[in-house]
Amino acid sequence: MKKILFIPLLMMSLTAMAQNVMTSELLWKLGRVTPLGISKDGKNIVYKVTTPSVQENKSDSKFYILPVNGGNPTEVKDTKNLLKDKNTSPDGKYIVYNEEVKIEKVHGKDFYPELEKSDVQIYDGLNYRHWDTWNEGKYNHVFYKENKEGSAGIDILKGENFDSPQKPFGGDEDYTWSPDSKSILYVSKKKAGTDYAVSTNTNIFEYNLETGKTSNRTEENLGYDTAPQFSPTGNLTWLQMKRDGYEADKNDLMVSFKGMKMNLTANWDGTVDHFIWSPDGKKIYFVAPIDGTKQLFEVNFPGLTKIAISVRQITTGDFDVNDLVGFSGDKIIVTKTDMNHAAEIFSYNLNKNTWKQISNVNTATYNSLALSKTERRYVTTTDGKKMLVWVVLPPNFDATKKYPTLLYCQGGPQSALTQFYSYRWNLQLMAANGYIVVAPNRRGMPGHGVEWNEQISKDWGGQVINDYLSAIDDVAKEKYVDASRLGCVGASYGGYSVFYLAGIHNNRFKTFIAHDGVFNTQSMFGTTEEVFFSNWDFGGAYWEKDNVVAQKAYTTFNPMTLVEKWNKPILIIQGGKDFRVPIGQGQEAFQAAQLRGIKSRFLYFPEENHWVLKPQNAQVWQGEFFKWLKETL
Numbered sequence: 336m337k338k339i340l341f342i343p344l345l346m347m348s349l350t351a352m353a354q355n356v357m358t359s360e361l362l363w364k365l366g367r368v369t370p371l372g373i374s375k376d377g378k379n380i381v382y383k384v385t386t387p388s389v390q391e392n393k394s395d396s397k398f399y400i401l402p403v404n405g406g407n408p409t410e411v412k413d414t415k416n417l418l419k420d421k422n423t424s425p426d427g428k429y430i431v432y433n434e435e436v437k438i439e440k441v442h443g444k445d446f447y448p449e450l451e452k453s454d455v456q457i458y459d460g461l462n463y464r465h466w467d468t469w470n471e472g473k474y475n476h477v478f479y480k481e482n483k484e485g486s487a488g489i490d491i492l493k494g495e496n497f498d499s500p501q502k503p504f505g506g507d508e509d510y511t512w513s514p515d516s517k518s519i520l521y522v523s524k525k526k527a528g529t530d531y532a533v534s535t536n537t538n539i540f541e542y543n544l545e546t547g548k549t550s551n552r553t554e555e556n557l558g559y560d561t562a563p564q565f566s567p568t569g570n571l572t573w574l575q576m577k578r579d580g581y582e583a584d585k586n587d588l589m590v591s592f593k594g595m596k597m598n599l600t601a602n603w604d605g606t607v608d609h610f611i612w613s614p615d616g617k618k619i620y621f622v623a624p625i626d627g628t629k630q631l632f633e634v635n636f637p638g639l640t641k642i643a644i645s646v647r648q649i650t651t652g653d654f655d656v657n658d659l660v661g662f663s664g665d666k667i668i669v670t671k672t673d674m675n676h677a678a679e680i681f682s683y684n685l686n687k688n689t690w691k692q693i694s695n696v697n698t699a700t701y702n703s704l705a706l707s708k709t710e711r712r713y714v715t716t717t718d719g720k721k722m723l724v725w726v727v728l729p730p731n732f733d734a735t736k737k738y739p740t741l742l743y744c745q746g747g748p749q750s751a752l753t754q755f756y757s758y759r760w761n762l763q764l765m766a767a768n769g770y771i772v773v774a775p776n777r778r779g780m781p782g783h784g785v786e787w788n789e790q791i792s793k794d795w796g797g798q799v800i801n802d803y804l805s806a807i808d809d810v811a812k813e814k815y816v817d818a819s820r821l822g823c824v825g826a827s828y829g830g831y832s833v834f835y836l837a838g839i840h841n842n843r844f845k846t847f848i849a850h851d852g853v854f855n856t857q858s859m860f861g862t863t864e865e866v867f868f869s870n871w872d873f874g875g876a877y878w879e880k881d882n883v884v885a886q887k888a889y890t891t892f893n894p895m896t897l898v899e900k901w902n903k904p905i906l907i908i909q910g911g912k913d914f915r916v917p918i919g920q921g922q923e924a925f926q927a928a929q930l931r932g933i934k935s936r937f938l939y940f941p942e943e944n945h946w947v948l949k950p951q952n953a954q955v956w957q958g959e960f961f962k963w964l965k966e967t968l
Contacts, residue, residue: 354705356730356767359957362758363387363950366696368678370670371398372418373661378403380660380668380680381417384696387950394950403663403682405693422507423482424516429544431479431510431519432488438496439472460528465864466503467912467944474498477510477521479544491519491542491549499523501537508562514569518543520552522561532866536579539563539571552591558584562609566590566636567616574607580867581792583749585785588619592638599634603646604784611659611667620649620667622656624751624782627711627723629655631669631683650683653709655754668693673754674727674762675706705730707766709754714775714809717801723783724806725752727762727772737817739968740771742807742844744825744832748791748799748872751781759947759956760826768961771816775806779828793874793884795828795856796835796892803832807843819845822968824960826850826908827916827945831894834924837905838897846967848960850908851916851945854924855895856888862917898927904934904967906959911941936963 366384374381379400387394399408400417411417422431440446443453456469463470475498478488492499499521500509510521524537539552539560553560558576566572571591575598576584586606588599599619600607608629610621618633631649635642650656657678660668666682671690680694692698708728716722729738743762745752752774756763762772776783778799779791791799811818823844825833830852837847853859857877860869870876874884890896905928909921921937928935938959940952947956 354731355703356705357761357764358767359764359954359961360389361700362761362764362957363389363953365677365700365758367394367758368670368680368694368696370658370660370668370680371414373403373663373668374400374417375419377663379417380693381411381414382680382694387953389950389954392949392951401680401694403666403668403693405691408694421511424479424512425514426516428482428516429479429512430482431477431507431512433475433477433500433507433510434488435473436476436490437471437473438494441470441472445472458528460530461532461866462528462864464914466914467910468503475500475502475505477519477542479519491521492523495525496527497523497525499540511563511565513541514565517545520563520571522563529866532864533870534579535559535576535582535867537561539573559586560589564612566612567614570616570636572610572612572619574610580871582865582868582871583747583781583788583792585788588621588634590636595639599636599644600646602644603634605646606781606785606788609659611661614662620659622659624753624780626782627725627751627776628653628753628782629657629751631656631667649685649688653711653754666691672756674709674725674756676701677756707763708732712810714805716798716805718798720787722802722806723776724810725762725772725774725776726810727766727774729766729769729771732815734815736815738769738771738815739820739822739964740773740807740810740816741765741822741824741964742803742836743772743774744803744823744829744836745774745777745780746825746827746829748779748795748828748831749781749788752776753782759953764957768964770822770964771810773807773810775802777802777806792872793888794892795831795872795888800832800835800839803836804840804843811843820968822846822848822964824848825852827852830854830916833905834894835892835897837903838894838900840903842902844903846903846964847905848908848963849905849921849924851910851913852907852920852924853894853916854920854927856893857895858919858923859916860889862919864914868915895923895927898931901928901931901933904963906936906938906963908938908956908959909940910943910945910947911939912944915945934967 366386369383371381381400383396385394385396398411398414401408443455444451476490476492477499480486480488519542537559540549542549557579560575562574573589575587575589578584588607590597605623608622610619620633634646654671654673656669658670665686666684668682670678671681672678682691710726712724712726714722714724765772781788821844823833830849833847833849834854873888875882877889879885907921907925925937947953
């Protein structure tokens with residue numbers, strides 16, 4: 336009798352396991368995979384796994400090697416001898432590195448040494464703060480030194496008040512050795528103060544070790560020049576945006592060959608994320624957004640032959656290709672994500688067009704979960720265009736039931752909405768809490784052609800807002816959507832969208848959540864640290880009374896002017912160290928909601944920037960996010 340009962344009990348246990356869903360606690364226990372490269376012998380992938388600890392409020396990392404053909408990982412304590420060091424010169428004589436250097440006087444005690452307890456800061460121009468850090472007169476500089484013990488470093492930007500690597504996110508990808516070891520190439524925006532804040536004009540500079548002189552390799556280009564690297568045959572390659580002040584311009588792949596600068600993607604209707612050369616120097620593989628995903632592409636390098644340049648998409652599917660790690664024979668090693676799975680390492684066979692998963696850091700966890708279902712939906716916009724809308728359905732979805740539904744508004748404003756995996760705006764987690772998520776690839780997103788991508792600039796409250804409403808109205812027609820329980824959520828430009836929609840939604844939505852959103856375009860222009868962004872996207876300054884485009888951004892498209900029409904609860908979240916969308920934006924919105932008697936809550940993170948990075952803060956964020964939805968939706 337006991338044996339007969341064992342099988343059904345076991346089946347019930349397995350079924351129960353399969354019905355587990357993602358939780359915020361589980362989300363922050365996942366290992367975060369970062370590939371570091373392929374080992375010198377070509378046999379192993381070296382990678383890092385970072386695991387947050389909510390209890391300790393920090394993250395710890397471990398390092399592993401894993402055979403390129405798959406197998407069991409081996410933990411290693413030191414990766415230095417496993418990987419080729421790109422920062423060692425090809426001839427092995429020198430090492431390049433970067434350090435922060437004090438250049439300018441900023442603090443009161445810099446000017447008045449006798450007043451050493453003063454805490455004043457003095458500035459003569461903008462760029463006095465950036466992202467989440469105040470300018471203390473220190474700049475990143477590139478150094479090199481002989482590759483031997485005790486050698487002294489030489490600062491190749493000595494005395495210059497410019498950064499390389501670029502702040503806030505630049506690293507050693509911003510500099511590289513020339514193949515002959517005679518020069519160092521580096522990225523820098525050689526502008527200071529206010530000139531820095533209103534420009535995106537970075538260039539690639541070449542410093543000659545023998546002469547000590549620096550030349551500008553991209554002087555004729557006025558926009559971003561980034562990511563310098565050399566082909567296997569010695570050709571400088573980089574990414575380029577053409578227009579100064581436009582941070583989301585088309586990103587093209589450039590090669591310098593025999594004195595000519597060749598744009599390999601000029602005639603391709605897309606924008607490049609990042610790239611890697613094939614070992615034989617005949618092709619470049621790159622990642623780019625396309626139709627709501629990020630895929631692998633290749634472009635041939637014909638040199639000066641009559642062979643036509645041809646861009647070809649290599650991979651397809653509802654997933655994102657992310658890091659390009661390197662090559663192993665006929666395979667390229669990458670990372671992949673989708674809305675149900677954090678990044679893992681995969682190989683893609685370029686000859687057979689087949690995938691193989693190499694790492695399995697979180698596989699066991701996902702195998703124990705009932706996953707959400709992600710569907711493509713194409714909606715006709717108010718101007719007759721076809722728009723992709725991702726619809727994420729709860730685990731164990733039942734079409735005979737009705738579900739509360741969230742309109743997810745992506746930030747950027749020109750960030751691709753693909754098969755991403757976020758540890759905050761996690762659509763899998765939202766679905767696991769019983770919500771359908773509607774995520775439109777509205778105007779302004781790359782992956783649908785350059786024209787579509789550019790249509791949001793200077794039109795924040797225009798067609799893009801209609802795109803949002805087209806998406807939610809279309810999905811809300813489904814019988815499984817509870818149209819009386821619609822919510823609207825988003826961050827950054829998505830937060831702007833929430834504030835704006837709160838004033839024009841015509842009672843579509845029952846509740847709103849805005850994180851670090853732009854509430855007042857005038858004060859945003861006056862306080863954001865990257866002025867070029869507002870200058871471009873708003874069309875100019877608010878005091879330019881004859882500038883019709885700009886005035887529309889500061890009046891018609893300003894969410895502040897719509898507050899009198901707010902009529903539903905709103906949760907407002909703000910980071911205290913967010914200098915991109917400064918704290919006043921959240922404060923103004925909350926104060927307006929409170930004084931108008933609207934149910935509202937202000938969730939303030941004093942030490943967080945435009946993101947929420949600390950594990951315990953992230954748990955509070957998730958707790959308040961879903962608590963608010965339960966209260967108001």
